[in-house]
Amino acid sequence: MRRRPDKASHSRYLRPAPALCLTVRAPDSFCGGRTIASTGPDQAIMTQVNEKISTRVEGDIGFIRSDNPPVNALGQAVRSGVVEALDRLNADPAVKAIVLHCEGRTFFAGADITEFNKPRVPPTLQEMILAIENSPKPVVAAVHGTALGGGFETALGCPFRVAVPSARMGLPEINLGLFAGGGGTQRLPRIIGPEKALEFVLSGKPVGAAQALALGILDAVEDGAPDAIGAAFARRVIDEKLPAVAVSRRDDRIAATRADPSAFDALAAKLTARSKGQEAPAANVAAVRRSFTLPFDEAMAIDAEANRALMAGSQSRALRHLFFAEREAARIPGLPKDARARDVASAAIIGAGTMGGGIAMCFAGAGIPVVIVDTTQEALDRGMERVRANYATSVKRGSISQEQVDKRLALITPATDRAAVADADLVIEAVFEDMAVKKEIFSDLEKRVKPGTVLASNTSALDVDEIAAALDRPEDFVGMHFFSPANVMKLLEVVQAAKSSPEAILTAMAVGRKIGKVPVWSGNCDGFIGNRMVAKRSAQAERLLQRGAFPPQVDAALTKLGFPMGPLTTNDMSGLDIGYAIRKRRGTPFPIADAIVESGQLGQKTGSGYYRYEPGDRTPRPNPDTDALIVATSAKLGIERREMSEGEMVERLLFPLINEGARIVEAGIALRPSDVDLVWINGYGWPRHLGGPMFHADETGLAHIVARLREFAADTPDDPSLEPAPLLVELAAKGQGFSEWQKSRAAA
Numbered sequence: 001m002r003r004r005p006d007k008a009s010h011s012r013y014l015r016p017a018p019a020l021c022l023t024v025r026a027p028d029s030f031c032g033g034r035t036i037a038s039t040g041p042d043q044a045i046m047t048q049v050n051e052k053i054s055t056r057v058e059g060d061i062g063f064i065r066s067d068n069p070p071v072n073a074l075g076q077a078v079r080s081g082v083v084e085a086l087d088r089l090n091a092d093p094a095v096k097a098i099v100l101h102c103e104g105r106t107f108f109a110g111a112d113i114t115e116f117n118k119p120r121v122p123p124t125l126q127e128m129i130l131a132i133e134n135s136p137k138p139v140v141a142a143v144h145g146t147a148l149g150g151g152f153e154t155a156l157g158c159p160f161r162v163a164v165p166s167a168r169m170g171l172p173e174i175n176l177g178l179f180a181g182g183g184g185t186q187r188l189p190r191i192i193g194p195e196k197a198l199e200f201v202l203s204g205k206p207v208g209a210a211q212a213l214a215l216g217i218l219d220a221v222e223d224g225a226p227d228a229i230g231a232a233f234a235r236r237v238i239d240e241k242l243p244a245v246a247v248s249r250r251d252d253r254i255a256a257t258r259a260d261p262s263a264f265d266a267l268a269a270k271l272t273a274r275s276k277g278q279e280a281p282a283a284n285v286a287a288v289r290r291s292f293t294l295p296f297d298e299a300m301a302i303d304a305e306a307n308r309a310l311m312a313g314s315q316s317r318a319l320r321h322l323f324f325a326e327r328e329a330a331r332i333p334g335l336p337k338d339a340r341a342r343d344v345a346s347a348a349i350i351g352a353g354t355m356g357g358g359i360a361m362c363f364a365g366a367g368i369p370v371v372i373v374d375t376t377q378e379a380l381d382r383g384m385e386r387v388r389a390n391y392a393t394s395v396k397r398g399s400i401s402q403e404q405v406d407k408r409l410a411l412i413t414p415a416t417d418r419a420a421v422a423d424a425d426l427v428i429e430a431v432f433e434d435m436a437v438k439k440e441i442f443s444d445l446e447k448r449v450k451p452g453t454v455l456a457s458n459t460s461a462l463d464v465d466e467i468a469a470a471l472d473r474p475e476d477f478v479g480m481h482f483f484s485p486a487n488v489m490k491l492l493e494v495v496q497a498a499k500s501s502p503e504a505i506l507t508a509m510a511v512g513r514k515i516g517k518v519p520v521w522s523g524n525c526d527g528f529i530g531n532r533m534v535a536k537r538s539a540q541a542e543r544l545l546q547r548g549a550f551p552p553q554v555d556a557a558l559t560k561l562g563f564p565m566g567p568l569t570t571n572d573m574s575g576l577d578i579g580y581a582i583r584k585r586r587g588t589p590f591p592i593a594d595a596i597v598e599s600g601q602l603g604q605k606t607g608s609g610y611y612r613y614e615p616g617d618r619t620p621r622p623n624p625d626t627d628a629l630i631v632a633t634s635a636k637l638g639i640e641r642r643e644m645s646e647g648e649m650v651e652r653l654l655f656p657l658i659n660e661g662a663r664i665v666e667a668g669i670a671l672r673p674s675d676v677d678l679v680w681i682n683g684y685g686w687p688r689h690l691g692g693p694m695f696h697a698d699e700t701g702l703a704h705i706v707a708r709l710r711e712f713a714a715d716t717p718d719d720p721s722l723e724p725a726p727l728l729v730e731l732a733a734k735g736q737g738f739s740e741w742q743k744s745r746a747a748a
């Protein structure tokens with residue numbers, strides 16, 4: 001048994017641990033009765049408190065067991081059951097200490113997020129934890145799996161905590177736009193100090209059992225069944241009369257004496273510097289700060305109120321929406337029940353360009369060997385050089401060690417001969433967008449790979465059905481559209497061609513998750529989900545410039561909302577020639593964008609585009625030449641330039657893309673509105689706390705969006721796509737939103 005190292009009062013822990021006295025687990029099922037008699041000599045009587053919580057007593061140790069699959073979320077039944085169980089065990093004169101443990105894959109993984117939108121039914125989490133903390137008989141939390149949020153706070157309320165070595169624990173509430181309002185922001189600082197607690201809550205990342213032990217969060221780490229390790233520790237609590245320290249943890253002097261307010265404030269400023277526009281980081285800081293400025297009970301009362309306000313707010317709603325959206329996106333309705341993803345033990349990438357190299361890095365990062373093929377040694381060398389440079393930047397930043405880089409590089413095998421793909425379970429083509437070239441590659445690859453190898457194209461613009469037509473086995477073919485830079489961007493559109501098999505689709509989805517992406521299923525259409533929508537925004541950015549805005553104003557309209565970059569800065573970064581070539585192909589001119597390209601300005605790579613760039617500096621600066629060109633183009637088009645408010649620009653940039661999103665979900669190109677949100681959050685910089693375009697539409701109100709789109713359509717008759725989509729009109733008329741539509745379709 002490893003023990004908490006830093007507590008003089010716990011020096012008695014250094015005695016050798018007694019042998020585990022309780023290794024027998026209680027029966028797992030309850031046959032519907034409230035009390036079940038033991039069936040063997042060592043099994044205790046188990047009493048069902050309610051459908052989630054049961055108790056048993058073995059000798060002088062009482063057990064409270066939660067069984068609330070899948071993750072023992074702390075819903076109302078669990079909370080009330082725990083309080084009731086505590087009362088019963090405290091009333092039992094035989095019981096001297098209590099073990100709190102969970103069945104299944106994890107200790108309580110948090111408050112029940114599905115309850116956040118509903119009226120509160122007591123006891124609250126705070127009340128349940130206080131009941132544990134105030135229990136006359138000491139409670140030992142026995143942690144396994146992931147004790148997160150309210151689950152971790154519950155453990156913090158127990159005077160003693162033990163965990164299995166694989167346990168992880170943390171306060172991820174910030175990821176849901178909240179803070180740990182169940183007492184986490186008050187108890188944790190009293191245990192590990194306010195500054196460490198601040199880092200803990202602002203990162204939202206869990207720590208492992210070993211680190212928690214080192215921090216003094218855990219009393220012991222022990223291998224074994226959770227109830228058994230809890231019982232072993234409870235034995236010590238009873239026999240060695242270990243002091244219940246929870247009361248002293250609530251002692252206000254502890255927090256006050258450990259705090260250095262100015263160091264705390266400096267740290268807070270540093271850690272929240274990049275969270276512009278988000279409410280939760282500041283709320284987390286304020287809550288931890290209360291741990292050393294206010295008495296415990298007063299701080300707890302303010303915490304509860306402040307957290308409730310966050311919970312009711314739009315930002316937390318957005319983040320909760322994304323939590324469930326991410327899990328929902330993995331489900332593809334209509335596939336046969338027995339369809340399974342194929343194993344991908346090795347992969348191959350065709351094309352060592354920026355995309356190909358980035359995709360190879362994703363596989364290497366997940367420990368999957370990957371071959372990268374290009375036609376010439378020079379192209380391969382250039383590609384591998386780019387990969388090494390990317391890794392070097394990460395090492396410099398400290399996000400990865402040189403040793404990890406060496407391991408990853410060893411997993412990437414460059415090759416000039418396509419024969420190198422022979423063993424791959426998945427081959428992804430990432431060459432330039434030329435239909436003839438892609439068809440040649442796939443019909444050749446098909447002859448070289450094993451049966452069952454999934455063949456994927458990273459195309460962002462071509463028709464996947466036409467590519468598939470070149471194949472004898474089109475069922476093994478899918479689109480896998482990565483976003484640039486592929487080693488960084490989370491989004492992966494998995495594009496279903498007409499003949500893609502369920503296995504091929506599931507393989508692409510599963511491997512996408514394995515390499516750290518957020519895979520989103522997409523039907524086949526021009527631009528798939530994301531680029532089809534972004535095209536509508538680009539068209540509007542061009543219109544704004546024609547009507548009176550200049551590039552910095554257009555971009556600021558979105559960066560002020562929290563987008564990391566405006567659309568025109570993004571275009572400058574990608575290269576203005578890309579969009580130009582697409583427009584030429586489609587015959588859809590953008591007079592200003594085209595004039596900029598035709599004047600030889602291609603964006604960052606030529607030092608000027610919408611903006612001007614100093615050599616070696618990517619900071620966009622106003623470009624007087626382009627501004628003059630914009631004014632001249634407006635005049636040529638006969639448009640009288642006018643001032644535009646930021647609000648108008650935001651609506652003109654966002655509503656048309658939302659409109660296209662409505663068409664996309666209605667046509668089944670996206671499975672659900674929340675998938676569209678994931679596309680924009682993970683591929684196009686939509687700020688997480690704004691939930692994505694369809695969520696934003698619901699928050700704004702569809703009726704307002706329909707009304708504004710009608711105005712835009714009336715003043716821009718040459719763009720019929722501005723007419724509100726039928727689904728948008730229908731939902732607006734019913735006073736509904738996309739989320740209700742999604743729920744009703746899921747229920748149907």
Ligand code: COA
Pocket residue numbers: 070071073109110111112113114146148149150172173176324327328
């Ligand atoms: N409340 C309600 N439901 C929850 C939940 C919670 N706190 N945590 C997870 N779930 C649900 C998920 O929605 C999912 O449901 P589904 O199967 O219907 O899609 C199911 O439990 C399993 O979760 P999943 O995330 O798919 O499992 P996992 O093993 O990959 O991860 C966790 C498990 C606990 C690490 C992860 O679910 C998680 O991070 N949960 C949130 C924890 C949190 O933020 N707690 C603080 C809340 S205050």
